[in-house]
Amino acid sequence: MSFEEDETITTTTTNITSDLETLTISDPLSNQFGSITDLCYEISSLQDLAYRGSWRSILDKIARARKLSLLQKPHEHLIYLCYNVIALTKLRKYVEAAEDLDSLEDFDSIKYKYESYPQNYPNLSGSMVPFALRWIHAEIPLKLGKRQETLDRLYSLLDFVRLKLEMCKSSLLDICFDQWKKREAFLISLILSHHLNNKEFGTCLILITDLLSVDLNNPLLLSKLGYIQMQLGDLEGSKVSFNKVESLMKEGNSGGLLREIEFKNLVNRNKAMIYMVGKDYVSAVREYDECIERDSTDVVAINNKALCLMYLRDLSDSIKVLESALERVPTYALTETVVVNLCSMYELAYVNHSEIKKTLSNWIARVAPDDFDASCTRV
Incomplete structure (x- = not known):
């Protein structure tokens, strides 16, 4: 059985075109062409397929576009390559994804600068490499058993993002700053997750303490600090960290990182974690119920509520919570963690659990x- 933790990273890979990095734009591209996607062959259809998880269709579409020479401009090739690599990674074809990435030159090459193609991108300068491509380039070595290489690349990417933040500050570009600030938060969470997955809690504590020294009121970092303190047995310390997150929520100070509903749910989930450590599952369920009432797609709250009910020996209701979520919000609830937990509950609750799991497996298909990964049903 697995609890979902707020340290789990959910990576959005579908809005790749919005990640085209522009350092300085004296005449915004959108003023001349409508939008960046207008320059690229059917990019919206790739986005739609990615939202639906149709990764094989994406590979087919990209292969056709390349074969028919439909991609004319430099940035189009980068965007399509980005979708191709992510699709290969999603389908666990890691060697092919790595080979695709190896076809690229250094990301800082003049070849990937808008100003190198003034006929295509007048008055536009900066890198046309999507941030998502930089991220997947950092992650691929881990899939090939090279964990340290992934960590090295992620730390280098974090330095790159912070350089961009400094440039945005000096240019007084608030929209640019907010975008790069979110990318910084994403990378920090990702790096911490890598260390947490290897139970390197001491490293996590050092890293997060250092980060908080320059970003003292970051609610996501404070929540992760509380979780790490909990893992180290410092329950009182984790309460202090979680209480500070709640104070920031009451002040409405999320640093631009969270919407109001997300912030409130973060606070409730933090409280629930404290209750769970104390085996007060009734109170934990109450906190998760508040989360689900605000946001029916909060899969962390849904999953953990079900497990709390199971620990309260209410297997019937715990199963109903997960089944209902799969029926209501399959796009969010259909995760391998949820399915593994539901199948484990079936095994505990029913003699004929094999038949029930087969029905679930057929629905998933x-x-x-x-x-x-359909094998998580253990049919």
Whole structure:
């Protein structure tokens, strides 16, 4: 059985075109062409397929576009390559993804600068490499058993993002700053998750303490600090960290990182974690119920509520919570963690659990995205 933790990273890979990095734009591209996607062959259809998890269809579409020479401009090739690498990664074809990435030159090459193609991008300068491509380049070595290489690349990417933040500050570009600030938060969470997955709690504590020294009121970092303190047995310390997050929520100070509902749910989930450590599962369920009432797609709250009910010996209701979520919000709830937990509950609750799991497996085969690991049902 697995609890979902707020340290879990959910990576959005579908809005790749919005990640085109522009350092200085004296005449915004959108004023001349409508939008960046207008320059690229059917990019919106790739986005739609990615939202649906149709990764095999993405590979087919990209292969056709390349074969028919439909991609004319430099940035188009980068965007399509980015979708291709992510699709291969989602389908666990890591060697092919790595080979695709190896076809690229250094990301800082003049070849990937807008100003190198003034006929295509007048008055535009900066890098056309999507941030998502930089991120997947950092992650691929881990999939090939090279964990340290991934960590090295992630730390280098974090330095790159912070350089961009400094440039945005000096240019007084608030929109640019907010975008790069979110990318910084994403990378920090990702790096911490890598260390947490290897139970390197001491390293996590050092890293997060250092980060908080320059970003003292970051609610996401404070929540992660509380979780790490909990893992180290410092329950009182984790309470202090979680209480500070709640104070920031009451002040409405999320640093631009969270919407109001997300902030409130973060606070409730933090409280629930404290209750769970004390085995007060009734109170934990109450906190998770508040989360779900605000946001029916909060899969962390849904999953953990079900497990709390199971620990309260209410297997029937715990199963109903997960089944209901799969029925109501399959796009969010259909995760391998949820399915593994539901199948474990079936095994505890029913003698004929094999038949019930087969029914679930058949349903998953019809609705799941291409990258879903159907073996998690253990049929």
